[in-house]
Amino acid sequence: MSDFVTLVDYLTTAPENPDFHADTLLIAGNSLPYLIISAAKFCETTAEIQRVIFVGGFGHGTAPLIANCQKSCPELVRPEWEQLSEAEIIKEIFSYYCLRDLLLLLEKHSTNTGENARFSYQLFDHEPPQKFWLVQDPLVQKRSHLTFSKEWQLPLSAIQPLFFEQPKLIEFDHRPYFENEKMDMWWTADYFLSLVIGEIRRLKDDENGYGPKGADFIPHVDIPEKVLTSYRRCQKYIIGNPRI
Structure with missing residues (x-):
């Protein structure tokens, strides 16, 4: 995966x-x-x-x-x-x-x-x-x-x-590819990256996140280590983009 x-x-x-x-x-x-x-x-x-x-x-x-x-x-x-x-x-x-x-x-x-x-x-x-x-x-x-x-x-x-069908990503290769091919065009590559990587940053409960240790917009979230490891590897895709 x-x-x-x-x-x-x-x-x-x-x-x-x-x-x-x-x-x-x-x-x-x-x-x-x-x-x-x-x-x-x-x-x-x-x-x-x-x-x-x-x-x-x-x-x-x-x-x-x-x-x-x-x-x-x-x-x-x-x-x-x-x-x-x-x-x-x-x-x-x-x-x-x-x-x-x-x-x-x-x-x-x-x-x-x-x-x-x-x-x-x-x-x-x-x-x-x-x-x-x-x-x-x-x-x-x-x-x-x-x-x-x-x-x-x-x-x-x-x-x-309620979002009617859970997106099942197959791979990201310059743009996202989903099991339901209609979803491939839902997000442009840049917008997809900004949402997916940016959301993990916001959910993390640290000084840069939205949890109690950061902006305090949301309650504390325990993000699985597997997810955090993937997030850290994916950050290279948005280096230099201050909006994410």
């Missing part, structure tokens, strides 16, 4: 909870039309869902989101999207594929995962949801789950990650 396979498998393994139920689904800003369309179809056929929250302003995923939409659903893309937040764009795509009468809430000012969680919670003056489905880019799902749990003061079990 290559180092990148190890990292992707770790980041995208979500807790299974077949008995989970909630009337709320939250879609955090991401660059993957497949996720948005799948979430829309899920809500279209899941009667218990009554409320959908769209979260995201202008962030690092905005341009990739529009670019990916131009490839996978060009009929939906409008020139005005260049001036819209991720939440607004995602809502347009979602509403095209889900025609049910749902309560749709928008948070369009957050620019990172912490603000995604904090600002979405502030949408509720009273009685915020006590559990919800969370849709996010699977490569950042683990950290998003932790962040929302902390900001919303909910146990991890009250928030169920």
Whole structure:
């Protein structure tokens, strides 16, 4: 198993909870039309869902989101999207594929995962949801789950990650290759590297991470040594890139 396979498998393994139920689904800003369309179809056929929250302003995923939409659903893309937040764009795509009468809430000012969680919670003056489905880019799902749990003061079990199909990486050779070939084009090579390697750095509980010993955005995470070893070997791919 290559180092990148190890990292992707770790980041995208979500807790299974077949008995989970909630009337709320939250879609955090991401660059993957497949996720948005799948979430829309899920809500279209899941009667218990009554409320959908769209979260995201202008962030690092905005341009990739529009670019990916131009490839996978060009009929939906409008020139005005260049001036819209991720939440607004995602809502347009979602509403095209889900025609049910749902309560749709928008948070369009957050620019990172912490603000995604904090600002979405502030949408509720009273009685915020006590559990919800969370849709996010699977490569950042683990950290998003932790962040929302902390900001919303909910146990991890009250928030169920939902990305419909776990990415199974075969290899990274100048670009990622997955078992599901459709995923090969989900992330450009640079964006893939920034997400995968950057996420491990953020999850590490040290002075450079997001845990209590660092920025204190998330709880302490025990990362398996196997994963850390792969991470250290993969760092050579992003040397000189201060954004990762």
